[in-house]
Amino acid sequence: MPSSRRLISFVYFSLAILGAILPTLSNIEFAQTYGPGFDINKFILLANINPAAESLSRDLMVGASAIIIWIVTEARRLKMKNLWIVLLSTFTIAFAFAAPLFLFLRERRLMELEKEGILVDIRIIDQ
Numbered sequence: 001m002p003s004s005r006r007l008i009s010f011v012y013f014s015l016a017i018l019g020a021i022l023p024t025l026s027n028i029e030f031a032q033t034y035g036p037g038f039d040i041n042k043f044i045l046l047a048n049i050n051p052a053a054e055s056l057s058r059d060l061m062v063g064a065s066a067i068i069i070w071i072v073t074e075a076r077r078l079k080m081k082n083l084w085i086v087l088l089s090t091f092t093i094a095f096a097f098a099a100p101l102f103l104f105l106r107e108r109r110l111m112e113l114e115k116e117g118i119l120v121d122i123r124i125i126d127q
C-alpha cells in the first residue's frame with residue numbers, strides 16, 4: 001500500500017469529520033434560534049434569503065448532484081459495499097461529510113484491490 005494513499009485517505013477522513021461537525025454545529029444553532037426543532041421550511045427560506053445565500057445553495061445543489069451521480073457510478077465500478085451509508089448521510093448529516101467519507105472509502109477500496117493485485121484504471125494526469 002503506497003504511503004500516499006494512506007495520507008490522502010487520512011486527509012479525506014479528517015475532512016469528513018469536519019464536514020460532520022461544522023454543519024451540525026450550525027444546524028444546532030439554527031434549531032436553537034428558529035426552533036422548536038428543525039424547521040426545514042424556514043431553513044430553505046433562509047438558505048435563499050438573499051442573492052449570496054441563494055448562490056451558495058444553488059452551487060451546492062448542482063455540484064452535489066453531479067458528485068452523487070459520480071459516487072454511485074464509481075462505487076458500482078469498484079464494487080464498493082455499503083454505498084447506502086454514504087447516500088443516507090448526504091441527507092441526514094451533510095454533503096460535506098458524505099463526499100469526503102466516500103473518497104475515504106474509495107481510497108480504502110483501491111488499497112484493497114491493489115493488495116489483491118487487481119489493477120484499477122484510474123486516469124491521473126501529470127503523475
